[in-house]
Amino acid sequence: MNSFETDIGRAVLSRGFIAGVLLEILILFTAGFDSDLFRMTVPVLCTLPYSTAWLADYQTGFIKSYxxxxxxxxxxxxxxxxxxxxxxxxxxxxSWIYVCLKYDENMQWSPLLIFVSGMLWAVLAAVLAALSNSRYIAYGGAFVLYYVLVILHERYFQTLYCLHPYEWLAPEHTWIFGEWGVVFLITGLMLVLFCLYDVILRRCIEGV
Structure with a gap:
């Protein structure tokens, strides 16, 4: 059985995915890409489709047969x-649906950065879910860490722009390799999270 095909189908066709897309469109029409509302909801909406899928399999016992x-x-x-x-x-x-409906030639947005940023916070939420065995920590933990990074940058480390989550969505500083420099950083962080997720789940699976 191809686990990835099954999982990606479950994720994309889930109510969480549809709800996340609709909420994203609503937020963008309400505030736009340059708003704090859009930026602060990124680590929340991206967790809705599949960040707690492991918990669902584990808590229901479905994993034993799957x-x-x-x-x-x-x-x-x-x-x-x-x-x-x-x-x-x-x-x-x-974001793409919003851009198509809004149709503003002067609109500034980066599909690549929005996509990889959503990936990062979704993966972080999945790691937190596996580590804590809690849906609430999965959905809220990514947002809390995101907010902490924002506060640390704005109040204490203003020159350390590379660790500012807003910068990952729409860079205001000059990065090595430009936009791809942000992608490389996020990819590196995700690889670390992938390794953590693998270690945590293997330990949990041993007890199944």
């Missing part, structure tokens, strides 16, 4: 990749 047909590695990769892609997809699809 895991033998996929294998541990395939199962873990399917979960984390689908979580990241669907999380980034919520942000990208909602």
């Amino acid at each position: 895991l033998p047909r996929t294998g541990v590695t395939s199962y873990i990769l399917g979960k984390i990749l689908s979580c990241g892609i669907s999380g980034g997809g919520v942000e990208l699809l909602g």
